[in-house]
Amino acid sequence: MAGGGSLGEGREKAKRGKPSKRKKKKRVGFHLDMTPLVDIAFLLLTFFMFTTTMTQPQIMNMSIPPENEEVKVIDKELYTLRIRGDGKIFYNIATDEPQIMELKNLKKMSFEENLKLKNRLIVVLKIDDNASYEVVIKVLDELNLAEADLTTAMKKNNLMRDRRFTIAPMTEKDLEEIKSL
Amino acid sequence: MAKVKMKRTGFVLDMTPLVDIAFLLLTFFMFTAKFKSEAESEQKFQIKRPKASADTSKLPDKNLAIIKIAIDSVNTSDTSYYFEMTNEKDRQIVFSTAVGIDDAQRSKMQIKATLANLNTLVHDARTVNPNTKFAIDADKRIRFKWVNDCMEVMRKNLATAFNLVTDKNKECKFHQITQEFYYRI
Numbered sequence: 428m429a430g431g432g433s434l435g436e437g438r439e440k441a442k443r444g445k446p447s448k449r450k451k452k453k454r455v456g457f458h459l460d461m462t463p464l465v466d467i468a469f470l471l472l473t474f475f476m477f478t479t480t481m482t483q484p485q486i487m488n489m490s491i492p493p494e495n496e497e498v499k500v501i502d503k504e505l506y507t508l509r510i511r512g513d514g515k516i517f518y519n520i521a522t523d524e525p526q527i528m529e530l531k532n533l534k535k536m537s538f539e540e541n542l543k544l545k546n547r548l549i550v551v552l553k554i555d556d557n558a559s560y561e562v563v564i565k566v567l568d569e570l571n572l573a574e575a576d577l578t579t580a581m582k583k584n585n586l587m588r589d590r591r592f593t594i595a596p597m598t599e600k601d602l603e604e605i606k607s608l
Numbered sequence: 609m610a611k612v613k614m615k616r617t618g619f620v621l622d623m624t625p626l627v628d629i630a631f632l633l634l635t636f637f638m639f640t641a642k643f644k645s646e647a648e649s650e651q652k653f654q655i656k657r658p659k660a661s662a663d664t665s666k667l668p669d670k671n672l673a674i675i676k677i678a679i680d681s682v683n684t685s686d687t688s689y690y691f692e693m694t695n696e697k698d699r700q701i702v703f704s705t706a707v708g709i710d711d712a713q714r715s716k717m718q719i720k721a722t723l724a725n726l727n728t729l730v731h732d733a734r735t736v737n738p739n740t741k742f743a744i745d746a747d748k749r750i751r752f753k754w755v756n757d758c759m760e761v762m763r764k765n766l767a768t769a770f771n772l773v774t775d776k777n778k779e780c781k782f783h784q785i786t787q788e789f790y791y792r793i
Binding site for chain 2: 465472492565572594
């Protein structure tokens with residue numbers, strides 16, 4: 428079947444002068460019919476293209492403090508964020524009255540508040556058991572985005588960013604405070 | 609324009625470049641293809657992950673224990689914990705020795721667990737391999753209580769650093785999370 432082989436064969440036969448019964452083809456280059464090959468290749472290609480999932484899940488780093496570890500804090504340095512069961516977010520600084528906050532303002536607010544107190548501000552996140560996980564992730568995401576800005580902003584002043592953040596349990600008292608808002 | 613018309617009875621298309629490209633793509637997709645793990649093909653639910661802005665950190669492959677909190681696709685009111693481990697050797701030890709687990713589940717890739725089961729599973733996973741990393745893969749529709757209870761279990765077992773699995777939100781800008789410190793009040 429090889430092109431070279433059959434070419435030589437043809438020449439030899441011509442030398443001997445034997446007229447062959449087969450139809451003689453003069454092949455200078457040869458063509459291989461690649462259509463079935465292409466068919467299969469594309470079949471496999473489409474299969475792999477459709478079965479591959481390009482979007483790998485990504486992750487959000489979390490660390491929680493171990494049990495029995497108490498850290499003393501000053502009221503003034505607290506920035507409390509509360510997420511109510513219906514997904515509404517409330518914030519208060521130190522012991523101020525809680526105020527409602529839109530998700531889109533969260534990044535700017537936490538950036539500014541953190542910058543005022545540098546590394547001393549502690550963000551406390553209190554989440555109601557009935558709040559949806561989606562809202563929680565959105566809030567955490569906004570806080571993480573603010574964190575990136577903070578790091579760059581503080582680097583300009585040659586300061587190292589030291590994040591202070593915690594998730595605290597929502598108490599009855601907390602719920603009472605934001606109930607009527 | 610006087611052009612010499614060629615009479616074409618049949619015509620041959622040179623497919624070589626086409627084949628080149630096709631095979632190039634084929635090999636690319638073959639090597640990058642990641643198939644569902646055994647545990648994933650076994651599960652009856654699908655997790656709708658919450659979206660978060662793009663991040664460079666990816667889920668580790670080795671020694672990973674995933675706690676899935678999912679809503680059953682058939683019975684939508686049924687939320688449950690599922691425990692899964694990527695390290696085959698560790699998985700066999702943990703799944704066969706963990707106390708209080710239904711015997712029918714021991715051979716499975718994924719254990720449907722209650723909160724009490726989860727406690728023993730997390731504890732055993734850490735005892736068998738202290739390098740085990742944990743991840744919580746939760747559905748975005750669930751109540752936070754499920755995640756909170758799960759985190760409480762992790763805290764008890766001193767698995768205080770873990771990952772939350774999210775999906776990429778394409779609209780957001782690229783950013784990086786720096787080292788985080790958490791304080792308890």
